[in-house]
Structure formats: C-alpha cells, structure tokens
Amino acid sequence: MITITGAKSISGQPLTLTCANQTHQTIDATGLIALPGLIDPHVHFRTPGMEYKEDWRTGAMAAICGGYTTVFDMPNTIPPTISAALLQEKIALIDSQLKEVAIPLRYHLFFGADKKHFSEVHQVKNAVIGIKVFMGCSTGNLVIDDDESLHAIFAIAATQNLIVAVHAEDEDRLKSQKKHFQDQGALSYSHHSEIRDVQAACLAVAKAIELCRIYRTRLYILHVSTADEIALIKKAKEEGLPVHAETTPHHLFLNQDSYPQLQGRAVVNPPLRELHHNTALMEAIRAGIIDTIGSDHAPHTQQEKAKPYGECPSGMPGIETTLPLLLTAYHQGLLTLEHIVALTSTRAETIFGLPKTADWVLVDMDREAVVDPLKLKTKCAWSAFSGRLLRGWPIYTILKEQCFFLDDLRENR
Numbered sequence: 503m504i505t506i507t508g509a510k511s512i513s514g515q516p517l518t519l520t521c522a523n524q525t526h527q528t529i530d531a532t533g534l535i536a537l538p539g540l541i542d543p544h545v546h547f548r549t550p551g552m553e554y555k556e557d558w559r560t561g562a563m564a565a566i567c568g569g570y571t572t573v574f575d576m577p578n579t580i581p582p583t584i585s586a587a588l589l590q591e592k593i594a595l596i597d598s599q600l601k602e603v604a605i606p607l608r609y610h611l612f613f614g615a616d617k618k619h620f621s622e623v624h625q626v627k628n629a630v631i632g633i634k635v636f637m638g639c640s641t642g643n644l645v646i647d648d649d650e651s652l653h654a655i656f657a658i659a660a661t662q663n664l665i666v667a668v669h670a671e672d673e674d675r676l677k678s679q680k681k682h683f684q685d686q687g688a689l690s691y692s693h694h695s696e697i698r699d700v701q702a703a704c705l706a707v708a709k710a711i712e713l714c715r716i717y718r719t720r721l722y723i724l725h726v727s728t729a730d731e732i733a734l735i736k737k738a739k740e741e742g743l744p745v746h747a748e749t750t751p752h753h754l755f756l757n758q759d760s761y762p763q764l765q766g767r768a769v770v771n772p773p774l775r776e777l778h779h780n781t782a783l784m785e786a787i788r789a790g791i792i793d794t795i796g797s798d799h800a801p802h803t804q805q806e807k808a809k810p811y812g813e814c815p816s817g818m819p820g821i822e823t824t825l826p827l828l829l830t831a832y833h834q835g836l837l838t839l840e841h842i843v844a845l846t847s848t849r850a851e852t853i854f855g856l857p858k859t860a861d862w863v864l865v866d867m868d869r870e871a872v873v874d875p876l877k878l879k880t881k882c883a884w885s886a887f888s889g890r891l892l893r894g895w896p897i898y899t900i901l902k903e904q905c906f907f908l909d910d911l912r913e914n915r
Contacts, residue, residue: 504905506898508532509864512839519862521905529905531864534897537843539571539861541850542821544724544748544796547573549595551580556801556881558599561821562607563879564799566906568822569846569863569896572856573607574796577614577634578644584616586625593629606902608859612667614644615655623655627662631854632722637706638671638698638771647673656713665720665854670706670731671698671772689811692761695773703772704730711738711745720744722853725798727753727772729782736791746853748794749783751824754831756886766807766814767886770798784836793849795828797821801882819880823873823887829865829894864898871895877912 504521509531511517517536547561565573575596577583583592589611600607610631613623623633635655636645646652659666679697683689689697707723711734714721723735726747738745752770757777760768768774786792800817807814825846831837851858873887899906 504529506531506864506900506905509534509536511536512843519900520903521900522903523905529898531898533866534864535839535867536862536864537569537839538847539859539863539899539901540569540825540846541572541856542570542797542799542824543574543722543794543850543854544576544750544798545573545821546576546578546798546800546817548801549579549599550592554881555803558596558607559603560879560881561799562600562603562605563911564819564822565607566605566899566901567879567896567908567911568797569825569865569899570821571608571859571861571863571899571901572610573821574610574612574631577612578636582614582616582644583611584614584619584644585622589613589626589629606904608861608901610854615646616644617646617651620654620658623658623664624662627664630664632665632667633659634667634669636669637710638669638673638676638702645673652709652713653716656717656719660717660719665722666710667722667724668706668710669724669771670710671702672705672709675699675702675705691765691769691811691814692758693811694769694816695758695775698771698773700728700730700775703728704734707731707734711735711743714738714743714745715741718744721746723747724796725750725753725772726783726786726792727775728779732782732786732791736786739791746793747786747791748796749787749792750796750798751820751827752798752818752886754780754783754795755827760886764886766809766811767818767884769807769811769814769816770800770818771816784831787837787841787845792845793853795824795845797824799880801880803882804884807884818886819878819882819884822878822880823885823892825863825865826871826873826892826895827887829867830892833893860900860903862898862900863896864900865894865896867894869893869895869897879911
C-alpha cells in the first residue's frame with residue numbers, strides 16, 4: 503500500500519491518502535494541496551478513425567498529467583457515434599487502448615444527434631452521458647440545422663431524461679458570413695472570428711434555450727465564448743430553466759490578438775473573441791453563470807494546423823494545461839480555489855449525476871514552469887500556450903487507488 507502524508511485540502515485540513523499497491527511506500531506530500539480528481543466534460547480523443555491525431559493511450563496519459571481522472575468524449579469521430587452498434591464498437595476500442603497503457607481512466611461518451619438515427623437514442627440512453635447536437639458545422643459531418651429536427655431531438659431527449667449538449671453556432675449565419683467574406687477576396691486566419699461571429703453564437707444559444715423552455719430538456723451549452731451568450735444564459739437561469747454552461751481555457755485565456763503569433767493554431771470553433779469577452783467569462787464564473795470548464799481537447803497535427811485558412815482544421819489540445827492556467831489565474835486574484843474545484847469537478851458531478859470518487863490530484867501551488875511541448879503527452883505535441891510561464895502544477899494524480907507521479911511521465915515522452 504502507498505500512504506501519502508502531509509497534503510492538505512483547500513481549506514487547510516491535513517489529509518492522509520492511501521493507494522493499493524503490492525509494495526509498501528510512504529510519500530511525503532508536505533506542501534501539496536489536494537483537489538478532487540478533475541472531470542473534463544469535453545474532449546475529442548479521436549477514436550475511432552483519427553488515431554493519428556490522438557487515441558486513448560496518449561489521451562489518457564495527457565489526462566492524468568493534467569490532473570483529470572474522468573473525461574467525456576465527443577461523438578464526431580470516423581465513423582461518428584450515432585448508433586448503438588457504433589457505440590459498442592467505440593467502447594471496445596477505448597477499453598483495449600486503456601488496457602494497453604494500464605490507465606483506468608474513467609470515461610463517459612456523448613451520443614451524436616443525427617437526423618437518420620433518432621430511433622437509436624432509446625437504445626443507448628443508459629450507456630451515454632448525453633446527446634451532442636451540432637447546431638453549426640464543425641469537425642466532421644454531424645449537424646442538426648433545421649428546426650424540425652431540433653424540435654425532434656429535444657423532445658426525444660426530454661422523454662429519455664437525457665441532457666442535450668449543444669455546439670451553439672447558427673449554421674445559416676455561418677454560411678452567409680462565409681460567402682460574404684469570400685466574395686471580398688482571400689481569407690486569413692483572423693477572418694475566422696468574423697465569419698463565426700458573436701451573432702452566430704447568440705442566434706443558436708437563444709434557439710436552444712427556447713427549445714429547453716418548450717420541452718424542459720436539460721441543456722448544456724458547450725464552449726460559451728461571449729458576453730452576449732452569458733446574458734442569455736443568465737436570464738434563462740433566473741427563469742428557472744435547466745440550463746448549464748461550459749467555457750474553455752482558450753476562450754478564457756486567449757483572444758483575437760493571438761492570431762499573429764499562433765496563426766492556424768488559433769483556429770477553433772467557436773472562434774477566439776475580443777479581449778472584453780475574456781473578462782466577461784471570468785466574471786460569469788465568479789457569478790456562477792458559467793458552471794464548468796471543458797478543455798475541448800481537440801488535437802490536430804502540426805502539419806494540418808500549418809495549412810492555409812480554409813484547409814486548416816479547427817481545434818487545439820488543452821487537457822494538460824487547463825489546471826495550471828486556472829491556478830495561475832488564482833495567483834493573479836481572478837479565481838478562488840473554491841471556484842476552481844467547482845469548475846473542474848463538483849458542478850459536473852451535479853449536472854451529470856455522477857457519483858463522488860476517491861480520486862485526487864495533488865498540486866504544487868508555487869511550482870513555476872514554462873509550457874514545454876516536449877513534456878506534453880498528447881500525440882500532437884504542441885500547445886497554444888507553449889512558452890507561457892504558469893504557476894501551479896499537478897504533481898500526483900490518484901485514480902482508482904493508483905498513484906501516478908507526473909514528473910516521471912512528463913520526462914518520458
């Protein structure tokens with residue numbers, strides 16, 4: 503058995519933690535703070551079909567190095583997870599890949615809303631965490647862009663007591679904006695934020711909230727990126743609707759000023775916004791309007807991200823840097839540790855009805871380190887935050903009574 507002594511809770515209470523192990527060992531964790539094992543409700547680990555970008559072997563390593571012990575994976579794979587049979591095939595692949603690296607990562611899967619497979623929902627209701635609806639096109643071909651289908655899937659989800667997670671961008675607005683800018687000439691990476699503008703997000707969020715109002719479907723709004731969406735969500739919550747909101751580390755800590763440096767690496771859906779939206783998101787966290795943070799860990803290869811705009815895919819990795827970014831924000835006086843625990847674990851437990859676990863992540867609040875792509879475990883081996891000095895890093899992750907010393911993992915890419 504491994505006994506870990508000296509760590510403290512965020513309230514300063516001394517903790518003694520144990521892990522099952524064939525050898526007896528005591529770890530002195532004096533000076534480390536224990537947070538509940540983190541929950542990432544939004545990852546793209548690319549299995550099946552895009553394992554050259556990421557798989558559950560590398561994704562699981564990246565997760566525990568980030569302090570995450572539970573992840574929710576999205577359905578826009580190849581093929582997409584839109585039937586009971588495809589869901590079972592995906593589960594079998596995941597389990598085999600996790601077994602290869604001996605990481606018992608906790609996971610849940612979203613089911614993809616597809617117009618031709620609505621009849622499959624009742625077959626998977628006990629096997630999935632929720633239904634993912636793409637209201638605007640993103641990676642893959644899953645999109646529900648007509649009102650009849652949106653009404654249908656919200657109604658089905660309500661009858662099956664499934665939460666609907668929406669990628670809220672209005673497809674008609676995206677198409678018209680894209681045509682408008684294409685007619686003006688060649689597009690650059692920064693045009694991404696103008697094509698997928700604030701109005702595209704707000705139109706979709708307002709529509710999703712109205713469907714929630716009609717059917718009382720539990721609604722989880724993914725990667726909220728604007729002050730305007732926050733205002734709509736705040737009003738819905740005040741009305742008592744079952745609406746919940748997620749933001750991402752890149753929408754909190756990057757903005758449109760990042761394009762000159764990051765180029766294609768800054769291209770994400772929804773796009774990076776103007777600086778004042780970063781401030782609004784942070785205020786919404788403190789006010790309890792934003793419930794969770796999802797890394798939206800969506801790796802692509804460096805070669806793909808170097809392609810010109812229009813060919814460069816959207817998405818960036820993030821699961822290994824989310825917690826250090828949040829802890830740095832704590833040191834800057836922007837967030838409390840209570841905010842961070844709520845964002846990364848307890849709110850997700852409540853929203854998705856998850857049982858509490860005995861998982862932990864032990865962090866060195868004062869460790870300073872520059873984000874180094876050579877020490878990342880994600881297969882894509884890059885980060886939009888490369889070179890940024892962050893203060894506060896996870897040192898141990900305890901998952902299902904297994905203790906992972908993260909420095910060893912980071913040094914062995």
